[in-house]
Amino acid sequence: MALDKILSIGGKPGLFKLLTQTRTGFVGESLLDGKRVTVGMRSNVSVLSEIAIYTLEEEVPLREVFQKIKDKEDGKKTSVGHKAEKIELEEYFFEILPDYDEDRVYASDIKKVIQxxxxxxxxKLDDFSNTEDESSVESNEEE
Structure with missing residues (x-):
């Protein structure tokens, strides 16, 4: 499942899988406990595929950050927990993304990324490749 079907809902812990859209919002299923929630249009919802991390030069899509973590951890969970001390989180993130913007990426952001x-x-949602972008780039190159 692609990251464009995974959501973060403000005020609710964890991540949610988008199941279906309704007239007034959508239905999501928690990846933590499998419970379904109905979310209205007024809720603060972020789609993971739309999130990026600030670096000193550009914004790096979250899927690329996840892929770097996956490469570092050999596809396993992180060696640092999301409840670790601020300095430990920053050191870990610096290993993943050496040029991240320390002024705009807070410890709370790093905690969320790790969690x-x-x-x-x-x-088992660990395919962080972006097949849509790659195929559209290939078709543009052929023209």
Missing amino acids: WYNILIEN
Whole structure:
């Protein structure tokens, strides 16, 4: 399942899989406990495929950050927990993304990235490649 079907809902812990859209919002299923929730249009919802991390030069898509973590950890959960001390989180993230913007990426952001990565790995949602972009790039090159 692609990251464009995985959601973060403000005020609710963990991540959710998009099941279906309704007239007033959508239905999601928690990746933590499998419970279904109905979410209205007014809720603060982020699609993981739309999130990026600030670096000193550009914004790096979250899927690329997840792929770097996966490469570092050999497809396993992170060696640092999301509840680790701030300095430990920053050191770990610096290994993953050496040029991340320390002024705009907070420890709370790093905690979320690590927690989300671990949730995705637990649920065997570890394909962080972006097949849509790659295929559209290939078709553009052929023209």
